[in-house]
Amino acid sequence: MQEPRATGAGFLLFGVSNGAIVDRQSDSNLLTMAVHLRCSPGYVTIDPQEPAVPETADKRRETDRAINTVWRLEQARVIAGLTRMVRDISLAEELAQEALVAALRSWPETGVPRNPGAWLMQAAKRKAIDLFRHRKMAAGKLEEVGRIMEDEVPDTETSLHDQLDDDVGDDLLRLIFTSCHPILPAESRVALTLRLIGGLTTDEIARAFLAQDSAIGQRIVRAKRTIAEAGVPFEVPRGKEREERVASVLGVLYLIFNEGYSATAGEDWMRPQLCEEALRMGRTLAQLMPEEPEVHGLLALMEIQHSRVAARTNAKGEPVLLLEQNRALWDQLLIRRGLDGLSRAQRLGGIAGPYTLQAAIAACHARERKANETDWGQIAALYSLLNQVTPSPVIELNRAVAVSMSEGPEAALPLVDALLNSAVLENYHLLYGVRGDLLRKLGRHGEANEEFRRAAALTRNEREKAYLLTRAAEEGEP
Numbered sequence: 001m002q003e004p005r006a007t008g009a010g011f012l013l014f015g016v017s018n019g020a021i022v023d024r025q026s027d028s029n030l031l032t033m034a035v036h037l038r039c040s041p042g043y044v045t046i047d048p049q050e051p052a053v054p055e056t057a058d059k060r061r062e063t064d065r066a067i068n069t070v071w072r073l074e075q076a077r078v079i080a081g082l083t084r085m086v087r088d089i090s091l092a093e094e095l096a097q098e099a100l101v102a103a104l105r106s107w108p109e110t111g112v113p114r115n116p117g118a119w120l121m122q123a124a125k126r127k128a129i130d131l132f133r134h135r136k137m138a139a140g141k142l143e144e145v146g147r148i149m150e151d152e153v154p155d156t157e158t159s160l161h162d163q164l165d166d167d168v169g170d171d172l173l174r175l176i177f178t179s180c181h182p183i184l185p186a187e188s189r190v191a192l193t194l195r196l197i198g199g200l201t202t203d204e205i206a207r208a209f210l211a212q213d214s215a216i217g218q219r220i221v222r223a224k225r226t227i228a229e230a231g232v233p234f235e236v237p238r239g240k241e242r243e244e245r246v247a248s249v250l251g252v253l254y255l256i257f258n259e260g261y262s263a264t265a266g267e268d269w270m271r272p273q274l275c276e277e278a279l280r281m282g283r284t285l286a287q288l289m290p291e292e293p294e295v296h297g298l299l300a301l302m303e304i305q306h307s308r309v310a311a312r313t314n315a316k317g318e319p320v321l322l323l324e325q326n327r328a329l330w331d332q333l334l335i336r337r338g339l340d341g342l343s344r345a346q347r348l349g350g351i352a353g354p355y356t357l358q359a360a361i362a363a364c365h366a367r368e369r370k371a372n373e374t375d376w377g378q379i380a381a382l383y384s385l386l387n388q389v390t391p392s393p394v395i396e397l398n399r400a401v402a403v404s405m406s407e408g409p410e411a412a413l414p415l416v417d418a419l420l421n422s423a424v425l426e427n428y429h430l431l432y433g434v435r436g437d438l439l440r441k442l443g444r445h446g447e448a449n450e451e452f453r454r455a456a457a458l459t460r461n462e463r464e465k466a467y468l469l470t471r472a473a474e475e476g477e478p
Contacts, residue, residue, distance in 0.1 A: 060108060063107065076199055078096045080092075083175055089179075095131070099120045099127060172284075173236055173285065176249055183227070184226060188226075190248075190255060192219075194255060199274075243292070250294060259271060279299070293344075293353055294356060296342075296344045300345060304362040307334035308322075330366070338363070342363055357382055374405075380402035380403050396415065399415070416438060420435075433471075449473075
């Protein structure tokens with residue numbers, strides 16, 4: 001499996017991405033609405049001071065959107081918490097889905113609870129007990145779940161919600177280590193964790209891997225079956241075993257963050273909740289392994305990249321190229337955190353680690369207050385080193401863009417053309433977008449438009465498609 005979404009400056013020229021690899025405000029607003037939307041049977045009341053009004057189709061749609069948003073934000077935590085209880089990932093996922101069905105039936109009438117994640121967890125636990133009773137499978141299982149519930153008394157929504165966010169016993173981190181167990185092939189570890197932790201669909205994972213969705217689906221099913229049959233413990237590994245499994249975990253976090261930074265499909269260019277989830281897990285991992293340089297390297301990379309989120313789109317939600325971004329909107333606190341993390345990774349001896357190198361590339365942008373002060377020669381050199389450490393045609397594409405910025409498009413086009421025969425990049429829309437931009441700068445407008453149209457046909461992200469079609473419609477000198 002290749003890493004098709006390697007991070008870097010490689011996509012910034014035509015605005016599909018703006019750096020090494022981020023919160024959609026609408027999600028935040030929907031969650032706020034979800035928390036405060038209180039309903040009585042047949043009515044919707046937004047403000048308790050206002051009189052209740054009959055539920056309308058618009059209000060029902062708002063409630064449905066709120067439920068969908070809550071599910072996107074809470075499903076990973078619910079699955080992780082359930083896995084700790086039932087010790088079966090597949091069963092935990094099924095129970096979480098049943099809890100969602102219960103929410104879809106209940107919340108439109110009763111209102112979205114104040115702590116929706118806790119409500120979903122409690123509903124799922126009840127489903128678990130009902131299932132064990134129905135199957136008559138072992139009083140031991142029923143007793144185990146019952147004992148866990150008793151230990152959590154009082155089982156209030158607040159106490160459950162606090163338990164899900166417990167930083168010490170992080171169920172999400174346990175789940176990601178379980179999903180990344182060495183018993184699984186590397187491709188399965190990544191795909192399974194993206195499914196369970198990232199909440200990505202099979203199709204989205206397939207797009208991230210440039211693979212067939214049927215192959216990814218089979219991979220996930222086989223992975224869950226293997227974990228169950230092998231009795232893999234639901235725990236964070238310790239000592240040498242933990243160190244050996246960190247590389248796989250970092251790869252998973254990296255891809256989750258990438259999917260959030262530039263969504264593979266849909267109408268929104270970013271899925272920021274995935275970035276924040278990856279950051280949260282990355283910070284937890286840094287606490288667990290403070291002497292591991294690549295943990296800090298990856299965290300630094302994510303911090304710096306996430307600092308740009310406010311500047312990456314305009315008021316219409318359209319992409320804004322890195323060179324055109326208002327750098328005053330960059331989050332300086334995240335940048336400082338990222339630069340500090342990069343320094344720590346380098347001090348720990350990780351200067352040539354792949355994530356630390358990518359963080360160093362991101363830092364080249366973050367340190368400059370003006371785009372025209374960027375040291376593109378240094379960025380090109382870092383990409384060259386990165387490609388030696390982890391050879392990849394995507395990294396070479398990124399290097400070609402840096403070369404175009406430092407030496408001109410005529411120097412970069414042969415590097416891009418050399419990648420046209422790469423099987424990995426055959427359906428990679430960014431390759432043709434970059435080539436189109438270089439051709440445009442060289443005055444070869446007809447060829448450039450053709451490349452932009454080809455890139456637009458390959459992407460499934462509506463924002464990317466619209467941008468690329470706009471570039472294809474640009475008129476240049478004959």
